[in-house]
Amino acid sequence: MTRPRILVTRKLPSDVEARASAHFDASLNGGDTLPTRESIVADAQGKDGLLVTVTDRIDAELIAALPASIRIISTFSVGYDHIDVAAAAARGIAVTNTPDVLTDATAEIALLLMLGAARNATSSIATLREGRWKNWAPTGMLGTELSGKRLGILGLGRIGRATASRARAFGMEIHYHSRQRLSPELEEGACYHADTASLFGASDILSIHCASTPQTRGLINRETIANLPEGAIIVNTARGDIVDDDALIEALASGRLGAAGLDVFNNEPNLHPGYLNLSNAFLLPHLGSATLETRNAMGFRALENLEAFFRGNPPRDLVSA
Ligand code: DGY
Numbered sequence: 639m640t641r642p643r644i645l646v647t648r649k650l651p652s653d654v655e656a657r658a659s660a661h662f663d664a665s666l667n668g669g670d671t672l673p674t675r676e677s678i679v680a681d682a683q684g685k686d687g688l689l690v691t692v693t694d695r696i697d698a699e700l701i702a703a704l705p706a707s708i709r710i711i712s713t714f715s716v717g718y719d720h721i722d723v724a725a726a727a728a729r730g731i732a733v734t735n736t737p738d739v740l741t742d743a744t745a746e747i748a749l750l751l752m753l754g755a756a757r758n759a760t761s762s763i764a765t766l767r768e769g770r771w772k773n774w775a776p777t778g779m780l781g782t783e784l785s786g787k788r789l790g791i792l793g794l795g796r797i798g799r800a801t802a803s804r805a806r807a808f809g810m811e812i813h814y815h816s817r818q819r820l821s822p823e824l825e826e827g828a829c830y831h832a833d834t835a836s837l838f839g840a841s842d843i844l845s846i847h848c849a850s851t852p853q854t855r856g857l858i859n860r861e862t863i864a865n866l867p868e869g870a871i872i873v874n875t876a877r878g879d880i881v882d883d884d885a886l887i888e889a890l891a892s893g894r895l896g897a898a899g900l901d902v903f904n905n906e907p908n909l910h911p912g913y914l915n916l917s918n919a920f921l922l923p924h925l926g927s928a929t930l931e932t933r934n935a936m937g938f939r940a941l942e943n944l945e946a947f948f949r950g951n952p953p954r955d956l957v958s959a
Contacts, residue, residue, distance in 0.1 A: 642686040642948040647673045647694050650714065651930060654937025658689070661945055679703045687944050691715060692924075698725035710947045712940045715927075716740055716797075719850040719877060724959035734943035734955040738796060739935035740927035744875050745800035747926045748845055751873045751899025752789075752805075754920035756843070757781035758897070761917035782896070785809035790841025792857075793848030794820055794828065797875070801845055802828060813840045816848075838865035843873060850877035860885040869896035875926045878903035887912040890919055901926055 643663040649670035650658070658664040665681060667673070673681070673694060682688060687710040690696060696711060701722055710732040711721060718735045726733050754760070758781045765771050765779065789805045791798045794814040802812045803826070812828035814820075815837040819830045831837035834857070838844060844866060848854045858872065859882040866872075872895060874881060883904055889895040897918040903909035906924055913919045927936060943953035 642944070643684060644687045644689055644944060645678070645681050645685045646689045647678060648691045648714070650689075650937045651934050653934055654941065657938065657941055661941065675700050682708055686710070686948070687712065689714060689940055689944065690721070692717060692720050694720060696721040696726075698722045701725045701729060701731065704729075704731070710734065710944060710953075712943045712947075712953075714936050714940045717849065717877060718957050719879075723957055727959060732947060732953065733957050734940070734947075734953045735957050736936045736939040736943075737955060739939050740932050741796045741800045743929050743932040744797045744926035745804055747901055747922065748797070748801040748847075748873055748875045749804050749808075751875065751901060751920060751922065752784055752843055752845065752871065755871045755873060755897035755899035755918070756784060758918070760920050764917070784843070787811070787842040788813055788840055790814065790831075790837045790844040791828070792834065792837065792844060792846045793876070794824070795847060798845070798847035799824065799826075801847065801875075802826070810843075813837055834862060835865045838862060839867070841866060841870060843871040845873040846876045846880055848876055848880065850879050855879045856882050858882060858886060860888075863889050863895065866895065868894065871895065871897045871899065873899040875901045878906060878909075883910040883912065887916065890916050 641663045645665045646658060646667060649667050655666055678694060678700065683705050684707065686707055688708060689712050691714045708731060711726060712734045713721060714736060716735055716737045718733060721733055723733050758779055762779045785808055787810050789810040789812055791802055791812065791814040794816045805812060813831060814828050815831045815834050831840065857880050863885055886898060887910065890898055899920045901922045902924055913921060927933060943955050946953045
């Protein structure tokens with residue numbers, strides 16, 4: 639029996655690639671060359687499915703150019719804002735993602751960002767590494783602690799809840815806004831805010847966990863930042879385009895906001911250069927899911943979705959527009 643033919647756009651962990659080759663006629667990217675739109679279309683010829691990542695922009699134009707043989711796009715990510723799911727559906731192409739398996743790793747990075755931002759990690763590390771640390775000083779390099787602070791969670795989904803549970807262990811008080819109020823079991827005592835203005839007003843630290851959608855893009859802007867308390871901290875592990883960079887940089891530079899911890903950016907990896915000049919911006923290069931355990935689990939989940947689909951079963955993680 640012929641095995642389904644899949645194009646894997648990026649190099650994946652070796653165990654994942656081994657399983658891909660065992661179950662599929664898999665075209666791998668051993669050199670991890672960043673594919674272009676043209677190369678994806680060219681390499682998709684004769685394939686039945688694509689295994690893509692967040693670096694592949696699978697928009698309507700690219701979907702229209704794919705060969706008719708492509709029946710499924712499985713993304714190695716929980717987010718699927720890089721795929722035009724409606725355009726895929728219109729061509730009868732299924733789209734799947736990898737929820738759950740990166741929840742813990744991403745929540746850990748959210749806590750790292752909170753700590754790094756609150757405790758001046760950027761300027762302190764630079765002071766030490768550049769030989770400017772002259773002595774311990776009672777008033778030197780003071781930050782603020784998480785304990786006793788109000789954490790506002792924008793989007794209390796899986797990752798938001800995992801972040802909240804870790805933040806509770808730090809003694810934080812949890813507030814949240816989601817499109818709908820959650821059940822008491824899922825809220826676990828978190829205080830619901832019916833709108834973002836109310837949530838922002840109650841957030842010493844605001845952690846962004848909503849998906850990037852037309853409704854959330856640019857949601858952190860001059861107007862909404864004004865609702866945060868003076869000196870508040872913003873943390874983002876979700877998507878860069880939820881933030882208006884100019885507004886956030888201005889608020890950080892002026893001291894209106896105390897700090898930011900950012901793992902995701904508009905136009906990655908070419909982030910707004912203004913962030914690099916800010917000592918109160920603690921920046922990471924999109925590390926949310928970057929552990930071997932998690933990247934293996936994401937790869938296996940992406941393959942399971944393909945395997946189920948080609949067996950004729952509904953994939954576990956079908957997404958809809
Ligand atoms: C995702 O899965 O959406 C992350 O951004 C990459 O792990």
